Amino acid sequence: MNVFSTKGLLPKLRREYWNDAICETFTGLVTDFQDMSEIDAELISTPLGDLTYARVQTTSSKVFHTSHHASKATEKVFLLHLQLANKSRNVQHGREVCLEAGDFTLVDSEAPYSVQFEDPITMGVMRIPYEALQARLMNPEDIAGLKFSGQTRISGLLSQMLRGFWDQKNVANSESVNRQFSHNMLDLLATSYQEQTSQVISSGSVRRLRYQQLKKFIDYNLSDPDLSPGKIARILKITPRYMHRIFAEFGSGTETVGQYMLNRRLEECVSRFEEQGAGHLKITDIAFALGFNSMTHFSRVFKEKYGASPREFRNGLRNNMN
Known part of the structure; x- marks a missing residue:
């Protein structure tokens, strides 16, 4: 996770520092602040597979990606702008959209665009390589400049998941989890575009997307020892019966919500065992960090799944690496 902040810098250095930071993270940009003295x-940015997801907080300003920037771009990317607080005005291809909290739009790095913040704002920005969208949409350029609501149907699900990402403070996930999360986000984005352009979305597709949302919510809350099917249903505002029905329909057929939670925790423990630089961590600390609150229970279910105790399994990995 990378953090860039103007705090502590001399006022005369802040604009140049900030422009360097956003260019390094996203693409060629220049920012004009409403009050240069304030x-x-x-x-704050973090990699998610091939994507980069960042949270930007700034005082009133205008951001420009000019024709010069577009012509100098070495990689074609899309930027998803998700409004997290207050409002912004986004302009590209003659389309002007005003985003309120929860709404999002996309811009194309190969064409000029601008973003204006009248008030201090918080925005989520996801950097998406062109190839990642092209694999899901025939003409990815068509999606740029459209406004997606954060309150309705498929785009609302995507908005909810992206907003919830920043609520998971100090939660470290394995590379495999982050990569799967990025794939699910792109699938939701493509489906949101299909819905936006009035293509038919079946009720089965909506349920499948809800299933993906449930899995990702669990994946990002594995560290919560109080996580339970009932708690998940309350937070996501669905009934436990509906949630179990979705898992029965799209899961393995035998895996319940509780079993999925347990399997994901065990899989993450194995991922932590395999990570380089994590050899100094105690097995107890890893287990408790992933929501287990009893080592007896953890050791028993781990051995049932992998045929060895956590210690035996970890030692076996070390021996194979030596």
């Missing part, structure tokens, strides 16, 4: 901005 620049206060922060960017």
Whole structure:
């Protein structure tokens, strides 16, 4: 996770520092602040597979990606702008959209665009390689400049999941989890576009997307020892019966919500065992960090799944690496 902040910098250095930070993270951009003497901005970014997801907080400003920037771009990318607080005005291809909290739009790096913040704002920005969208949409350029609501149907599900990402403070996930999360986000984005352009979305597709949302919510809350099917249903505002029905329909057929939670925790423990640089971590600390609150229970279910105790399994991995 990378953090850029203007705090502590001399006022005369802040604009140049900020422009360097956003260019490094996204693509060629330049920012003009409404009050050059009161620049206060922060960017936190994290890789998600081939994507980069960032949270931007800044004082009133205008951001420009000019024709010069577009012509100098070395990689074609799309940027998803998700409004997290207050409002912004986004312009590209003659389309002007005003985003309120929860709404999102996309811009194409090969064409000029601008973003204006009248008030201090918080925005989520996801950097998406062109190839990642092209694999899901025939003409990815058609999606740029459209406004997607954060309150309705498929785009609302995507918005909810992306907004919830920043609520998971200090939660470290394995590379495989982050990559799967990015794939699910792109699938939801493509489906949102299909819905936006009035293509028919079946009720089965909506249920499948809800299933993906449930799995990702669980994946990002594995560290919560109080996580339970009932708690998940309350937070996502669905009934437990509907949630179990979705898992029965799209899961393995035998895996319940509780079993999925347990299997994911065990799989993440194995991923932590395999990570380089994690050899100093105690097995107890890893288990508790992933929501287990009893080592007796953890050791028993681990051995049932992998045929060896956690210690035996970890030692076997070490021996294979030596």
